[in-house]
Amino acid sequence: MTTASIPVLTKKDFQTDQEVRWCPGCGDYAILSAVQSVFPELGIPREKFVVISGIGCSSRFPYYMNTFGFHTIHGRAPAVATGVKITHPELEVWVATGDGDSLAIGGNHTIHMLRRNVGIKVLMFNNKIYGLTKGQYSPTSEFGKKTKSTPFGTADRPFNPLGLVIGADTSFVARSVDVFQGHLKDTLKKAAAHRGSAYVEILQNCNIFNDGAWFDLTEKEARSEHVVQLEHGKPLIYGKNRDKGIRLNGMELEVVHLGNGNGLTEKDILVHDEHHPNPAYAYLLAQMEDKPGFPTPIGVLRSWDRDRYEDVMSKQIQDVIAKRGPGDLSKLLGAGDTWEVR
């Protein structure tokens, strides 16, 4: 297919005339802007995009994207999207979801869609709180968090979202941050280029019910000390003075200092391999955010190729047609043992 016939699209082509109804200052605006900037750059006609969502603040997303859009019911977007993608593998199907929609009520559909490797891109806005229902804790809220529904603190431990999806053998796993526009756009493009399922966790600030949930990572002062950027083939080095790194020690990761006389150099630091065949590697990276003293990795944790569900299904259909010939309704109706009545 050539791209010559595709008109040049701009960000404006992906904006709708609908009034955006998120709270002023919400991190969702930045994500919307990034997606609207990236889509025109993908060289895909606008009518090929389908944005599907469930319920929650993030799930209003389709109304603001001038593409085909489907605002479904709570948690079920991956299943609706699967039906779209199976019947039309040529469509670009994106799911906008949140930590509640994807990991609580929609947890089952999320892991099964990812297990099947349906070629759907999931953007999971993680603000660690329920916004649309006004402030209850979510499956990613930190242990002990006091919220409207847990005045004495939560009693349950949160999911590590990326650890969970790595466990489902997701073929593309990444993390970015609402306010890191450049990084976010770059991550979205990588997700778009991936053929199979892509799960992108976007750390997002809810300034009304959980303001500052990610300030540790996003505040200018803290940013370089608390974030390590993953780049394929490059060492995991971070810090304002690039003086810290992640080293693999047996089955554990450890934070080490460089150039302070301990003899450690860049050569001792773990080099990121997003295609690492062992998912345990990506899982170690996913766990870093929960470990005291560790920076949070952003970027692509894992990316590998495997067959897409819809391609296997199409191939089965083609193979059976090649073997048996296209279906003949008359033969189907009269199949099996028959007899004549005169």
Place this chain on the structure above:
Amino acid sequence: MATITDPVVRAHKREVIEKAVLRFCGDSGDGMQITGSQFTNTVALYGNDLATFPDYPAEIRAPAGTLPGVSGFQIQFSSADVFTPGDSVDVLVAMNPAALRTNVKDLKRNGILIVNSDAFTDGDLRKADLTTNPLEDSSLDGYRLFPVGLERLTRTALQDLGLDAKSMDRCKNFFALGMCYWLYNRSMDLTYKWIEDKFKTKPLLVEANKLAMRAGYNYCEATEAFQVSYEIPPAKLVPGTYRNLSGNQALAIGFVAASQKAGLPLFLGSYPITPASDILHELSMYKNFGVMTFQAEDEIAAITSAIGAAYSGALALTTTSGPGMALKTEAMGLAVATELPLVICDIQRGGPSTGLPTKTEQADLLQAMFGRNSEAPIPVLAPSTPGDCFWVAVEACRIALKYMVPVIILSDGYLANGAEPWRIPKVDEVPGIKVKFATDPIGFHPYSRDPQTLARPWAIPGTKGLEHRIGGIEKQDVTGNINYEPLNHEKMVRLRAAKVEAVAQDIPDLVPAGDPDGDLLIVAWGSTYGAITAGMKTMRAKGHRIGHVHLRHLNPLARNLGEILGRYRHVLVPEMNLGQLLMLLRAKFLVDAQGYNKIQGQPFKQSEIEAKIEEILG
């Protein structure tokens, strides 16, 4: 291929009769369903009319020989019309004491009782909670008892094959089948063919099963166990080519036919559940028709994936039973709100909750009508016989695509597994289904409407210039934009209801079977058709004026139903529930109808319908 021919010596008496009811019963591991299906196919091919009733436990293998593990298969076949599998049984084949104990009450007085006498050890009797051996205690005196050592005789027949005892014993059902073929003078060729096909990779088992069946046949021939054998001539069915078809098979090929007629790919999202799973199995074989079957992670994903497929322009389908319907509830509301074509099959079973997974019931009607939040009307259809399932599948797809609505089909376990001879239609007899996707961006609005059907346009992703958003939130009429205004909401609620009501313009006027007016009108739906038809026939012959309307369209109802209700002195509504259609009829027509309700997991018997009519009309 081995060549085995039927013995030719026939010294016994042969009697021509009109009909017979035969039941095989045994442990759920004894192969009773296979035995019954084989017998059914053979009599079908011979040209008898027939109806079957497979009745099996939910447990795959309850402890062998126990009462809960009993599985049965009943068939009525005849040279005249058959409407039911029969109230009572002429020939009962019982493979063990538990099967005998649970089934013998249905055997007619002086009926033929073939019993596997090898399964009556003290241990076997204990498993069936029997303290004395019924073969010896004269409790079976009212029947023509034939104790046959099925295991010993089968082992003797197979002794040269070198099979182990267990494998030999597994062939004993074919010994019993061979006996029944002798009893009704049927050829074993079709079953030979089936055995060859079924065990084609295991030649030894082909030989064993064929030998066992032939041994059963020869046993009757040689021992003259039965002094008489029976012949039931072919039935005078409407001319045509026939096949034997179960309700679930009929639904499956009906959906394929509808997809071909509409020119749309068929997508099934489904999660396995008894008694609906066979539709999934069946459709998964038709990949050469482009059928996409998606075994989802749960009932909710099954329907929501189908909604996604419908949104993308496929003929979308989901299949389930009552508990799965409950889980799909919210998604059905989404299909109503987004006005997408979707067919939902509920193969009803006994409930509530898990209930009786393998037994039949009609108690999901009100769930289908109203089981969603808010005002969410959906057209509801019900097939009346296994073969009718085909036509109802096509009709449901037609309505869904024409009116852009979800449609519910209420079948049940009795129709799903029961089978009947089905006249194979020509492709032209299946109605065409017109489908038009929106393509023109000029003046396009996602919620504009066809004035006659009130259907909105079907604008599928990938169509240039038609990018738009839909969803479960209330939307503005015409534009489809999110809208919370009070008057708009009321308008949309009324529009969605009017759209479903509009379906009635396609429903032909009802014409009562039997008398067009008179003493009693029977109004019913679904699988009660056979028993009512048979019962009404008997009672009309006694001089009562009785009519019967069997509702295929339950929502909306045919427009002349109210008028028909007024033509009779009494209205009777027999249902396998506590009176759900009755409630709808009373509410809608203020009619003093009375219910007749059976909730036993078993279909109505003809005699029960007759007794009820007798009770009303005296």
